[in-house]
Amino acid sequence: MRILVTGGVRSGKSRHAESLLPADRAVTYVAPGPAVEDESDPEWTARIEAHRSRRPASWTTLETHDLPRALAVPAPVIVDCLGTWLTAVLDENALWDSPGSETVSVIGRLLDDVTEALSARDDVVWVTNEVGLGVVPSHRSGRLFRDLLGSVNQQIAAACDEVHLVVAGRVLVL
Amino acid sequence: MRILVTGGVRSGKSRHAESLLPADRAVTYVAPGPAVEDESDPEWTARIEAHRSRRPASWTTLETHDLPRALAVPAPVIVDCLGTWLTAVLDENALWDSPGSETVSVIGRLLDDVTEALSARDDVVWVTNEVGLGVVPSHRSGRLFRDLLGSVNQQIAAACDEVHLVVAGRVLVL
Amino acid sequence: MRILVTGGVRSGKSRHAESLLPADRAVTYVAPGPAVEDESDPEWTARIEAHRSRRPASWTTLETHDLPRALAVPAPVIVDCLGTWLTAVLDENALWDSPGSETVSVIGRLLDDVTEALSARDDVVWVTNEVGLGVVPSHRSGRLFRDLLGSVNQQIAAACDEVHLVVAGRVLVL
Numbered sequence: 001m002r003i004l005v006t007g008g009v010r011s012g013k014s015r016h017a018e019s020l021l022p023a024d025r026a027v028t029y030v031a032p033g034p035a036v037e038d039e040s041d042p043e044w045t046a047r048i049e050a051h052r053s054r055r056p057a058s059w060t061t062l063e064t065h066d067l068p069r070a071l072a073v074p075a076p077v078i079v080d081c082l083g084t085w086l087t088a089v090l091d092e093n094a095l096w097d098s099p100g101s102e103t104v105s106v107i108g109r110l111l112d113d114v115t116e117a118l119s120a121r122d123d124v125v126w127v128t129n130e131v132g133l134g135v136v137p138s139h140r141s142g143r144l145f146r147d148l149l150g151s152v153n154q155q156i157a158a159a160c161d162e163v164h165l166v167v168a169g170r171v172l173v174l
Numbered sequence: 175m176r177i178l179v180t181g182g183v184r185s186g187k188s189r190h191a192e193s194l195l196p197a198d199r200a201v202t203y204v205a206p207g208p209a210v211e212d213e214s215d216p217e218w219t220a221r222i223e224a225h226r227s228r229r230p231a232s233w234t235t236l237e238t239h240d241l242p243r244a245l246a247v248p249a250p251v252i253v254d255c256l257g258t259w260l261t262a263v264l265d266e267n268a269l270w271d272s273p274g275s276e277t278v279s280v281i282g283r284l285l286d287d288v289t290e291a292l293s294a295r296d297d298v299v300w301v302t303n304e305v306g307l308g309v310v311p312s313h314r315s316g317r318l319f320r321d322l323l324g325s326v327n328q329q330i331a332a333a334c335d336e337v338h339l340v341v342a343g344r345v346l347v348l
Numbered sequence: 349m350r351i352l353v354t355g356g357v358r359s360g361k362s363r364h365a366e367s368l369l370p371a372d373r374a375v376t377y378v379a380p381g382p383a384v385e386d387e388s389d390p391e392w393t394a395r396i397e398a399h400r401s402r403r404p405a406s407w408t409t410l411e412t413h414d415l416p417r418a419l420a421v422p423a424p425v426i427v428d429c430l431g432t433w434l435t436a437v438l439d440e441n442a443l444w445d446s447p448g449s450e451t452v453s454v455i456g457r458l459l460d461d462v463t464e465a466l467s468a469r470d471d472v473v474w475v476t477n478e479v480g481l482g483v484v485p486s487h488r489s490g491r492l493f494r495d496l497l498g499s500v501n502q503q504i505a506a507a508c509d510e511v512h513l514v515v516a517g518r519v520l521v522l
Contacts, residue, residue: 006342008307008480010498070439100220107284113388130341130466132182133356134308134482136393142483150184157342165341167478170522174344179515180369209446304515306356308482309490325357331516339515348518 002118004157008133009151014051014080016166017127023056026075032065051080065089065108069118076123077102082156083129086149096141108149115159126160128153137148176292178300178331181340182307187314188225188254190340191301200249206259213283225254239263241284242291250297255304258331260323272317281322289333299335302327350466352474352505355514356481362399362428364514365475371404374423380413380433399428413437415458416465424471430504431477435495444489455496463507474508478503 001088003020007013021027033048036110055061064070065088071077078083089110090096095103118124130153131146177194181187195201196235201329207222213344229235236246239262263284264270269277292298304327305320337348351368355361369375381396403409406450412418413436427433438444439459443451466472476499479494505511511522 004342008478008498010480010495010502064331081201127344130182130481131431131483132481133304134318135305137483138313139486141254146483150182154184154186154343157344158266163344165195165340165346165387165522168476168511169502170345170505170511172513172520172522174346178516280372302516304356306358307478307480309479309494312487321358323357328358328360328517331518337516337518346520346522348515 001122001162001164002160003122003164004153004160005127005164005166006128006130006153006157008130012168012169013129013166014127015054016164016171017078017080017125018054018088020125021076021078021095021123023058025058027056027059027074028069028070028075028077029055029061030070030077030079031061031063032067032079032081032088033063037162052158065092067114071114071117071121071124073138078125081127081129082152083131083149085167086145086152090148091143096144100144103144103148107152111152111155115155118156118159126156128156130165175296175336176298176300176334177336177338178302178327178334179251179338180302180304180327180331180347185340186343187303187340188301189228189343190345191252191254192228194299195250195297197232199231199232201233202244202247202249202251203229203233203235204241204244204251204253205235205237206241206253206255206262207237215240238248241288245288245291245295245298250299252299253301255301255303256326257305257323260285260319260326264319264322270318274318277318277322279323281326285326285329287291289329292330292333300330302330304339349470350472350474350507350508351510351512352445352476352501353458353512353514354476354478354501356478356507359514361477362475363402364512364519365426365428365473366402368473369424369471371406373406375404375407376418376421376423376425377407377409378404378415378418378425378427379409380415380427380429380436381411413440416463419465419469419472424473426473426497428438428476429475429477430500431479431497432495433470434500436509438493438496440450444492448492451496452499455500459500459503463503466504466507474504476504478513483492 005017062070065085093106095106132150137143143145165174167171179187179191236244239259269279269280306324311317339346339348353361353365410418413433441454443454480498485491485494513520513522
């Protein structure tokens with residue numbers, strides 16, 4: 001089964017996504033965000049720590065935003081989350097200030113590789129954020145991010161068997 | 175059938191709304207936004223162009239925010255979107271900085287005309303945005319817009335047979 | 349029945365929540381926000397007034413953010429809303445600029461008291477906001493609020509029998 005779990009911040013989506021995988025067997029937990037904790041950002045550090053302490057001992061953490069490589073492992077995979085992946089990719093390719101068309105084509109090529117790797121295997125749970133349900137952000141980076149993540153979510157959803165929306169800890173299968 | 179399609183930015187709502195209408199027959203596509211492309215805003219121009227290139231050849235585009243007039247055409251109608259309509263109406267009536275009560279009554283009168291025209295006909299698909307699911311916007315214009323669009327969405331929804339929520343390309347009939 | 353009603357701004361969630369309670373019997377309407385109208389904020393005043401004029405004559409308004417006390421009344425209770433409650437609690441305890449861990453533990457203790465009082469009674473309708481579905485807010489206060497309210501919503505939802513999501517006036521039981 002390939003499942004995309006989406007929802008807002010602090011909706012319970014990570015917890016739900018983790019519950020879809022076996023707690024007593026090997027699972028590869030893919031964290032696409034920066035591996036190093038940022039001492040200047042205690043909010044972020046505390047959030048990572050809370051997620052970490054919840055993971056079963058039989059799970060292995062893989063910190064990478066090379067998703068086709070992550071999807072090549074034999075064990076079930078959970079990727080948490082696509083928003084962190086998109087941020088890492090925009091950072092690494094210095095795309096925040098590039099022309100929109102260039103950014104769209106870079107992300108598009110990466111996503112094609114991801115969906116190809118995804119179509120070749122089973123047992124993958126994706127976590128993502130819904131960020132497109134507020135007013136237009138005042139900064140270009142915010143508009144860019146929400147547009148791109150909306151497209152990323154649509155494309156990964158299209159390659160999944162199920163999409164779960166989590167609201168206040170309740171799960172709705174779309 | 176009268177259907178309101180709602181969802182976040184880049185959720186796939188326009189694509190879904192278009193799929194509800196026949197690709198091989200005459201359909202009036204109503205674009206309530208500014209007809210002239212804004213050379214200073216390449217993001218907006220690119221988005222309009224992507225939407226345009228997807229529309230079937232048998233469809234006619236009508237650029238107007240006079241919705242009762244748009245609803246008077248005999249062919250099936252799709253209006254994309256109510257957020258653009260609200261922006262055009264606030265611009266034209268210079269309502270962004272008016273007292274809230276005046277703005278609410280102008281929009282209310284326009285909406286009454288729209289729902290009256292809507293109740294008299296069939297085959298209308300509306301597209302709108304959900305913009306009320308983030309934190310309070312820091313600017314008055316953002317707060318005004320999200321409050322008004324929430325009310326507009328409720329009123330049009332009440333005059334429709336179905337409301338479809340689109341999340342990551344998946345459709346939920348409410 | 350204990351029900352949490354959630355949704356975006358101007359989605360129709362208060363109206364739906366009120367419809368879940370009897371219009372012809374005693375109901376305690378709990379308003380956790382500031383009792384005094386703020387003359388400098390006509391938007392807020394107008395919104396409070398519109399809500400007020402809709403309430404049946406048999407209902408009593410209780411303005412307090414002491415929720416365990418509010419839940420001790422014998423009549424059915426509606427609390428509108430948890431976002432206003434969270435704001436009042438952060439204000440009163442001067443927690444907006446405190447370290448995140450202190451804030452989380454103060455709110456956590458208050459919530460424990462609320463859920464204990466909730467588990468001991470029936471006929472409670474909660475209204476809350478979804479605020480976690482936009483891009484990351486630019487201010488720390490916005491990030492703090494959306495993180496905390498997300499957690500509050502999850503915890504109250506876990507203590508309720510039903511969660512209702514309202515979108516454009518339509519209700520989805522989760």
